[in-house]
Amino acid sequence: MKQAHLFSLPENTIYFCSHSLGLQSKSAHLQIQQGLQEWSQSGANAWHRAKWIDLPQKIGASIAPLIGARENEVIVTDNTTLNIMKLLLSALELNSSRKVILTEKDNFPTDLYIAENVADLHNKTCKAVSAEDILNEMDENVAVILLTHVNYRSANMHDMEKINQKAKELGILTLWDLSHSVGVMPLYCSKLNVDFAVGCTYKYLNGGPGSPSFLYVNQKHHRKVKSSIHGWMGHNKPFDFSPQYQSANGVNSYLTGTPSILSMKALEGALALYEHIDLQALQHKSLLLTDYLIAQCKEHAPQLECISSSSLRGSHVGFFHYNAQAISNALIAEGVIIDYREPNLIRFGISPLVIDFEDIDKAVSILSSIMKSNHTLSEEILLLSQQ
């Protein structure tokens, strides 16, 4: 299952950051080169000769099986932030008599900002509650529920099936942010009757820095709702250059302006890795590896407090320590690439395509020596953290 040879990685590093920015795959590199060649050989003609114009739909169709959707339900465009906005606007249009956007207090900040933003623009209320209170807070006032499936800090995972089912019973629309789920587990958007979804492609999908986001709209809504952001690429016939806007159909209406082709090419190459991957086996390995990391840290670095659930969990693990920033800096200096999030959180992201059990052994051994040599963490490391 481990495919580390397919990625570029500096020597003597162990990469635990695929939850933030996935590694560069050789196939992504090759596709960017191909894009550069198409540009140099054809210039503007490449839009049609090299079919650049079709990439948002073509790549959307490659992402569809990763989220359990139909090919015509997914498109790749813009960033996750903007796609959340587009889909919240659509949800409010479909459920216009209802007043509330329901979300989780610990959602990723951009989700919270956009939910507040859209609520303000439309004279609605954004209600942000704790994860435990979500089911209780779902009622007939709620138009749409916006949740991130796997929490960006703790990796704790919502029970998508249960929440979706209750939402259907109450006429609430669902919008799932799948940024920390896609590419490490099977997802079932059609089967669970999810209304809308978005996600980043630069994390476990390895699409590259700033690679475009995907957006999913259940086909049952395609006739009823279109994007309320009217860009020329979302026009039914963009190359007619008509002064009157006429929306394209289905997910195509959610395109806005010119797509970033080199980023799209990188993503297209990165997704080639998923053509033969069994997502259930991938999730199985992810859970074994994260379980192993948690157990090893408990034994060899017991000062760290694991905040990730023991069962419903994504593919990263979060640990609290009062000196987490200094520990993170020391790990990175030793080639263990993790990330630090305020306040006091170290995140280990485990892509089962990149990480294996022996990588965890090596990383925990380095972590354990850092903890031992600095039980109250030395001035030296503290100084390092302030640089």
Ligand SMILES: Cc1ncc(COP(=O)(O)O)c(C=O)c1O
């Ligand atoms: C859960 C989640 N949603 C949204 C985003 C932001 O996405 P973008 O910067 O593409 O808008 C992130 C970024 O890490 C994220 O973790």
